[in-house]
Amino acid sequence: MAARPSIKDVAEYAGVSPKTVSNVINDFEHVSEKTRAAVREAIEALGYRVNIAGRQLRRGRTGMITLAVPELDVAYFAELAKHVMAAADGRGLTVLIHQTGGVRDRELAALHGFDAQFTDGVILSPLALLPRDFATRDTRLPVVLLGESCPAGSADHVGIDNVAAAREATEHLLARGRRRIAVVGGALRGRLGTDRLRTQGYQEALRAASVPFEPELVVPVGAFHWQDGARAVGAVLERGPAPDALLCLNDHLALGALRALHEAGLRAPDDLDVVGFDDIEAGRFSVPSLTTVAPDKAGIADAAVSLLADRIDRASAEDASGHIVAHRLVVRESSGG
Amino acid sequence: MAARPSIKDVAEYAGVSPKTVSNVINDFEHVSEKTRAAVREAIEALGYRVNIAGRQLRRGRTGMITLAVPELDVAYFAELAKHVMAAADGRGLTVLIHQTGGVRDRELAALHGFDAQFTDGVILSPLALLPRDFATRDTRLPVVLLGESCPAGSADHVGIDNVAAAREATEHLLARGRRRIAVVGGALRGRLGTDRLRTQGYQEALRAASVPFEPELVVPVGAFHWQDGARAVGAVLERGPAPDALLCLNDHLALGALRALHEAGLRAPDDLDVVGFDDIEAGRFSVPSLTTVAPDKAGIADAAVSLLADRIDRASAEDASGHIVAHRLVVRESSGG
DNA sequence: CATGCCGATTACAACGATGTAAATAGGCGG
């Protein structure tokens, strides 16, 4: 038998109808023990596996969900992926992971279910999507957004309170006597993304402490990778007097910055403090270890999967809801802990 | 229209038959310009998207492949995933990523195509599979194995020459005068996996240099994560006189080890050398930066995708082939570079 | 013994797309 056996082959082998085989596969209760055994044996003998395409075509469901993230080599997303898989496992869902590269077209594809057609829903961590992209969204595909928020009401959303998190991190630095805190990866204008929200929290903390805000301490970066953090430090140091702290908007930036500082002969926390966001594994083992804002990744994953599963099950047109997940500041060596 | 529109809806809207719509979608040449335009407009108007399940059912192909790796939060796999996506893009293939957790059952599922049914083939990086698992393999699903080899002839394989790579890394350490080189993550018995092959290369280098092999310098680890590297260093230091070099079988182990050494007051490369495998991003930015064996990840990804695409296209029953991909030793600060 | 009921099994159609083969429509030469 060259071709993959179908339910029909199994039926023939077992001497029953295809539908009975289907009933056995789906644990339908009214099947005699004898028949059930015969079918099981036939399945075993032929090495039959249910064909998901056929099943989906008929049922309209696959039991699979897609997790679409910008880049897997950003540790935060990789770690998140693990938690999402764990959360999905508990609900009998299988997760397929998709990289968008932060490219708008690919994110759109995920949002519209083009790539994700055979999954029942999508958990998407958008980077490049614009508000208008949500207007034309195909609302038949359940979507949960992570991190970046979106125009109200267009899709469920899960994330931490970015403003508060940045405020707390900044307060920590201020409490340590730091006054010239650079925001690596910060943004003052443009899309109201994570970067702007965090920068906002930073500004709030400064204001509350009556520390003047210096716009030139907001250092933009190309991307959120190690080398961008290193480059940013180069730029900052070149520009004039060194700041006394770096609030880096993710851990990769912070770790890249630590390296560049090291090369420049500056040490954290002696010469200046460094704080990151995400609490990735690398920050626990770096030298110095990295102070960071740790989002409750398991909580994010749980909430996202749970919201998505609800949408899928109820095909509900309920209004989109937002979930704020806990975070906490983990103080380590890079800011004196 | 609540439900997702099907090709039939488009046909009706455009006033043609479903098959004509199909012809337009698939760029069949004998379609009049007028009809083509009408169908295009209908597709646009209804927001129609081709249903992959239906297509696969009919065609037997999806244009998607699965990449199944143990853990995405092992940076090597995350980086590899990126290269695989790039390679696949070039061939018009879409990649779905799947985490096995290194759990045998999940790897088996990937191998048997259970999870991956709607993909045309699988690139699998196995950890826990046993030789006998390949015996019962469903050979209808094209599979390419990465890293770990497998019983000859059962599936295509792509990887670096682990023995040579470890030998070269060891030679580098020996050339620097190191004599008591610990192998973190090494193995002397058990499955002939990457760990054993690399340990073997290490032993070969020692023998060639007439340096006695000390079995207690082979330090087993639970997994290949940061904390395992740190733990291994703890064990080694407890046990007696410190080695003068650590050959860590991946970069995570090496970076975890660097941290533990730092805590123990030992510095690389002054007190001892540290070398890793994989050339992950973190090793370029660590303090000290990490000497490592860099596999040609793009080369691995290209070869894997290419082999897989061939199998899929030709449905060939040709004998399995093995591809050895280049590697090179990148010397950085942790071993004096 | 007829009737009704219930559990077990099955026939049939349908999900959406597309390959095959047949039908239809123009166009052109005769």
Add this chain to the structure above:
DNA sequence: CCGCCTATTTACATCGTTGTAATCGGCATG
């Protein structure tokens, strides 16, 4: 104007699975 040829379009069947509803057979009841 007819018939043939080609370009375009269509009808139909099919991929594998499962929901619906019908059928079958056995058993208990009246």
